Amino acid sequence: MQAVQEKVRPSPAKTAGAAIEVSHLTKAFYDSQDDRVTVAVSDVSFEVERGEFVCIVGPSGCGKTTVLRILAGLEDELSGSVKLHSSTPPAMVFQEASVLPWLTVSQNIAFPLSLKGVPRAQQETRVREMLTLTGLTDFANALPHQLSGGMKQRVSVARALVDDRDILLMDEPFGALDEQTRLVLQQELLRIWETTGKTVVFITHSVDEALTLADRVLVMSPRPGRLVADMRVPFERPRDVVEMRRDKRFWDMTYEVWRLLASPAEA
Amino acid sequence: MSTATTILTEDELRRLKAPARREKLFRFASYFSPLLLLLIWELSSQFNLIDRRFFPAPSAIAETAWRMIVSLELFEHMGATLRRVGIGYMMGAIPGITLGLILGLSQPARRILGPIFSALYPVPKIAILPLILLIFGVGDASKFVVIAIGVFFLMFYNTMGGVLQTPQIYMDVAKNAGASRFQTFTRIAFPAALPSIFTGLKLAAGSSYIIIAAAEFLGARSGVGFFIWASWQTFAVSRMFVGIVVISVMGYLTILALEALERHFVAWAKN
Ligand SMILES: Nc1ncnc2c1ncn2[C@@H]1O[C@H](COP(=O)(O)OP(=O)(O)OP(=O)(O)O)[C@@H](O)[C@H]1O
Ligand SMILES: [Mg+2]
Numbered sequence: 454m455q456a457v458q459e460k461v462r463p464s465p466a467k468t469a470g471a472a473i474e475v476s477h478l479t480k481a482f483y484d485s486q487d488d489r490v491t492v493a494v495s496d497v498s499f500e501v502e503r504g505e506f507v508c509i510v511g512p513s514g515c516g517k518t519t520v521l522r523i524l525a526g527l528e529d530e531l532s533g534s535v536k537l538h539s540s541t542p543p544a545m546v547f548q549e550a551s552v553l554p555w556l557t558v559s560q561n562i563a564f565p566l567s568l569k570g571v572p573r574a575q576q577e578t579r580v581r582e583m584l585t586l587t588g589l590t591d592f593a594n595a596l597p598h599q600l601s602g603g604m605k606q607r608v609s610v611a612r613a614l615v616d617d618r619d620i621l622l623m624d625e626p627f628g629a630l631d632e633q634t635r636l637v638l639q640q641e642l643l644r645i646w647e648t649t650g651k652t653v654v655f656i657t658h659s660v661d662e663a664l665t666l667a668d669r670v671l672v673m674s675p676r677p678g679r680l681v682a683d684m685r686v687p688f689e690r691p692r693d694v695v696e697m698r699r700d701k702r703f704w705d706m707t708y709e710v711w712r713l714l715a716s717p718a719e720a
Numbered sequence: 721m722s723t724a725t726t727i728l729t730e731d732e733l734r735r736l737k738a739p740a741r742r743e744k745l746f747r748f749a750s751y752f753s754p755l756l757l758l759l760i761w762e763l764s765s766q767f768n769l770i771d772r773r774f775f776p777a778p779s780a781i782a783e784t785a786w787r788m789i790v791s792l793e794l795f796e797h798m799g800a801t802l803r804r805v806g807i808g809y810m811m812g813a814i815p816g817i818t819l820g821l822i823l824g825l826s827q828p829a830r831r832i833l834g835p836i837f838s839a840l841y842p843v844p845k846i847a848i849l850p851l852i853l854l855i856f857g858v859g860d861a862s863k864f865v866v867i868a869i870g871v872f873f874l875m876f877y878n879t880m881g882g883v884l885q886t887p888q889i890y891m892d893v894a895k896n897a898g899a900s901r902f903q904t905f906t907r908i909a910f911p912a913a914l915p916s917i918f919t920g921l922k923l924a925a926g927s928s929y930i931i932i933a934a935a936e937f938l939g940a941r942s943g944v945g946f947f948i949w950a951s952w953q954t955f956a957v958s959r960m961f962v963g964i965v966v967i968s969v970m971g972y973l974t975i976l977a978l979e980a981l982e983r984h985f986v987a988w989a990k991n
Contacts, residue, residue, distance in 0.1 A: 527892050545896045551889050555911040555988045565897040568907070596988045612897070 471538060472620060472652040473501040473524065478533035480519050492677035493519040496533070499671055499680060503538070504650045508663035511673030512714060517656045518548055520678075521622050524654065539652070543620035544613040548628070548656075552597045552608045559584070559593045561608050565616045583611035586641060588634075603630045610638065614645065621646075623655045627662070639665060639694055647691055660710045664703060665694050672713045682713050754972070776958050781965065784958040798966060800942040804860055804935075805928045805970075808867025813924065816875025817917060821909050823876075824883025837876060845870040845927075846934050858939035863932060870931045871924040875917070882916025883909045915989045918982040922975050929971040944970070 480494040494516035501507050509517050522528040523535055525545045537543065544565075552561050560567075562583050566576045584590045587607040597605055606629050613621060627635045643666065646653055657663050663670045664686055672682040686706065688697050697703055725733065758778050764770045765777035788794040823830045849866055856862035886909060894908045936945025948963035 522892075525896055527895060542896075542898065545892075547889060547892065549889055551893050553890060553893065553908075553911075555914070555986075564893075564907075568894075568897055568899050568903055598988065598990070 495677035508667035516678030548624040812868035812871025820879025878920030882913030886912035
């Protein structure tokens with residue numbers, strides 16, 4: 454692949470070694486009711502450097518969420534190993550609606566802080582920042598049933614960012630958003646990532662989004678999910694998410710990923 | 721959001737607020753619908769459509785009630801019943817909710833202890849009343865215990881059901897946010913189960929008054945149940961009705977109070 458040679462980014466935190474090491478990860482589910490085994494992920498290996506932004510793309514049901522849940526410690530692997538090198542546990546943005554309906558927007562965002570017993574004043578400052586960031590200031594005291602789907606998703610993003618963990622796991626976080634809001638949040642995420650040096654694993658259905666955000670794109674095959682490609686995205690940082698669409702390389706890579714996604718699974 | 725009043729027309733605002741206003745109206749009406757029944761009764765009795773020996777007119781009952789109020793006799797009985805129900809209710813509800821949360825959250829605890837509760841639950845509470853009187857005597861302790869037992873099971877099953885219905889995603893959120901087991905218990909399981917807990921609290925309030933009435937029939941020197949029983953023995957039908965009405969009203973008000981609390985604490989659960 455042409456793109457691989459063109460690595461450009463002189464990232465500040467780039468030398469620190471791997472933050473995430475996944476090797477020969479296999480995960481299956483067993484349904485005892487009708488005695489059925491579903492292999493969700495098959496022999497997946499990859500590493501994520503500290504401070505790197507990696508996107509995972511792949512068809513629906515190929516095991517992306519499963520990989521992320523295993524990284525988050527919410528699910529156990531069947532075999533293989535997963536190692537995280539980080540002083541804080543990873544923060545997760547879930548694919549499905551995950552705001553707690555009995556808490557207001559502010560309380561939802563403050564949830565990880567309040568569990569830790571962070572002083573009230575400090576929580577409020579931090580929550581205010583997150584509300585501004587996600588454009589939810591007017592809804593600080595609203596309950597989730599008063600929010601739109603996209604707004605709930607923004608609450609989840611704010612909650613994952615609020616206690617500033619090293620590793621951020623995001624499962625199609627902008628899937629339910631309109632183009633403009635998505636663009637704004639993509640820019641913001643890139644800005645946060647560039648200033649904090651977080652390690653990000655980001656799942657998306659959108660090749661476009663993956664190329665916009667990532668240092669590397671991992672492409673998965675249909676279920677049972679395997680890694681079929683590990684592509685480096687050559688665009689310099691900081692990126693202008695609008696301007697980069699004029700770059701021919703952007704469309705070449707889009708074509709490349711689509712070709713991989715369209716090819717039938719080797720069973 | 722403050723600009724809503726300038727953007728929307730009067731008519732639009734009125735239509736927007738109409739369902740909320742209708743809701744208030746219904747709540748108001750619901751307080752008074754029982755009065756309608758009373759009115760029908762009064763008229764039927766006045767016009768001899770029903771046997772006045774068994775169904776004295778509400779006005780006659782009210783007169784008896786008034787005498788009992790003035791003599792403070794009624795309040796003594798109400799106080800005694802309320803105290804027994806209140807204490808027994810707490811004694812049953814607190815362990816019921818706690819154990820419901822624990823067994824709801826912990827599969828091993830549910831597996832091991834669940835069958836014990838399932839085996840005991842079908843025993844009619846009133847059927848064991850004589851046994852409880854034997855063990856705890858005819859004093860208040862036996863009343864507390866029999867109410868507590870009835871309340872316990874309702875709270876236990878409703879709470880556990882509420883926890884078991886909690887979407888897994890909330891547990892995942894808690895775990896990812898760094899919640900301890902205890903925090904998962906108090907910050908997720910409890911609020912998630914709160915709608916079911918309130919259902920349980922209302923059912924338990926209703927059954928508490930059933931149980932206390934029966935318990936006071938059998939072994940008591942005070943309380944509304946005792947008073948109903950004593951009136952039966954002297955064929956004082958009006959007094960008996962006073963007792964029946966008073967205990968019903970007590971139950972009704974308890975449930976209204978619980979509903980007010982429910983509206984306040986689980987406002988989030990309405991869709
Ligand atoms: N808890 C579970 N029990 C049984 N099967 C499961 C479970 N979780 C996932 N699976 C199965 O594993 C496979 C992968 O699921 P996963 O959610 O990881 O897919 P995905 O790549 O995230 O899909 P999507 O893009 O649609 O979100 C699916 O076939 C799914 O049915
Ligand atoms: Mg998924």
